[in-house]
Amino acid sequence: MKPTPTLPIIDPTPYLPTTTTPNTAHAGDRARTAKALHEACRDVGFFYLRVDNYLTKEELDEVLVLAREFFGRSKEEKEQIGLDETDRVRGYQRLHQNVTQGKADHHEGLDLYAPNPYPPREQPTTNGDGNEGRPLRPLEGPNLWPSKPEQFKPKMEQWIEKMKVLGMAVMRGMADGLGMSEVEGEGLRACVDESFWVMRVIGYPPLPQGADGISCGEHTDYGCLTLLHSDPTIPDSLQVLSTSGRWMTAFPVEGCIVVNIGSMWEYWTGGLYRATLHRVIHKSPKYRVSIPFFFEPNFDARVKLLDAARRKADEEGKGGEVKDLGEKVYGDYLLEKVGGNFKY
Numbered sequence: 001m002k003p004t005p006t007l008p009i010i011d012p013t014p015y016l017p018t019t020t021t022p023n024t025a026h027a028g029d030r031a032r033t034a035k036a037l038h039e040a041c042r043d044v045g046f047f048y049l050r051v052d053n054y055l056t057k058e059e060l061d062e063v064l065v066l067a068r069e070f071f072g073r074s075k076e077e078k079e080q081i082g083l084d085e086t087d088r089v090r091g092y093q094r095l096h097q098n099v100t101q102g103k104a105d106h107h108e109g110l111d112l113y114a115p116n117p118y119p120p121r122e123q124p125t126t127n128g129d130g131n132e133g134r135p136l137r138p139l140e141g142p143n144l145w146p147s148k149p150e151q152f153k154p155k156m157e158q159w160i161e162k163m164k165v166l167g168m169a170v171m172r173g174m175a176d177g178l179g180m181s182e183v184e185g186e187g188l189r190a191c192v193d194e195s196f197w198v199m200r201v202i203g204y205p206p207l208p209q210g211a212d213g214i215s216c217g218e219h220t221d222y223g224c225l226t227l228l229h230s231d232p233t234i235p236d237s238l239q240v241l242s243t244s245g246r247w248m249t250a251f252p253v254e255g256c257i258v259v260n261i262g263s264m265w266e267y268w269t270g271g272l273y274r275a276t277l278h279r280v281i282h283k284s285p286k287y288r289v290s291i292p293f294f295f296e297p298n299f300d301a302r303v304k305l306l307d308a309a310r311r312k313a314d315e316e317g318k319g320g321e322v323k324d325l326g327e328k329v330y331g332d333y334l335l336e337k338v339g340g341n342f343k344y
Contacts, residue, residue, distance in 0.1 A: 037174050113196070163293040
């Protein structure tokens with residue numbers, strides 16, 4: 001018997017574009033999705049998003065297969081695209097190189113980002129190997145792609161484009177859920193229309209018997225939306241901290257991905273929406289793979305309290321819970337965070 005889903009299941013279809021034209025879904029369908037998104041973000045910070053009307057089973061399966069094939073390559077081959085080969089942020093991380101709250105995580109990964117966000121520099125840059133030019137700044141380098149499996153790059157690039165569309169659809173629904181006017185919604189979308197996205201491809205070996213540690217330490221995400229696709233055959237690795245203070249399992253649900261909000265939504269809503277702590281404890285004997293896609297604000301986006309969030313909180317009797325947390329330029333905030341993610 002399949003376990004009962006522990007998180008709300010939300011259908012984004014009313015906000016997704018059709019094949020050739022914008023979605024003309026009935027207003028009632030959009031209202032139901034928008035209401036569900038608002039309640040999930042306000043009450044949990046996590047939810048399941050139905051994607052089987054948007055992604056085929058083949059698309060869902062093939063990226064996981066390619067991820068597993070990549071992590072099955074030799075250590076020497078994977079380290080040819082290691083962090084030191086570019087800007088020390090993009091690239092492959094060996095087992096235990098990723099750090100959460102100062103403690104090494106029991107996983108390996110490949111990190112990919114949107115293109116270099118900085119204006120061009122006249123002086124050529126290098127990866128710090130002693131050649132002429134300045135060392136690359138964090139996020140300035142190119143993404144490093146494995147040469148094998150051969151389909152890894154094209155299929156993952158297709159996945160990235162799909163996730164960008166999905167992320168924008170969720171943002172539209174969240175804007176409606178907050179009761180934003182069309183002008184206000186356009187302003188919010190202008191903060192993410194050139195999303196400085198991040199994608200991680202992660203491989204989790206089983207935790208050793210008796211190991212004092214976790215596969216990925218408890219944390220909140222620091223961006224906008226995380227769209228997580230993970231191995232459906234391993235049900236009990238991702239754990240979410242409930243409002244009662246207990247860890248609950250967010251197991252895979254067929255035809256769905258898991259979505260959670262990041263810290264930027266706390267700034268946009270003054271704390272009405274809060275990023276939720278989560279962690280991964282992978283004790284299954286199987287090797288687990290997951291692909292989180294982070295749909296983030298634009299690099300230069302200025303994130304601050306939305307008038308609609310204050311209105312919504314007042315309407316729901318939660319006005320006193322909303323606090324102006326100031327303004328964050330997303331790129332500056334991101335750079336503050338990525339510097340401590342790895343152990344070299």
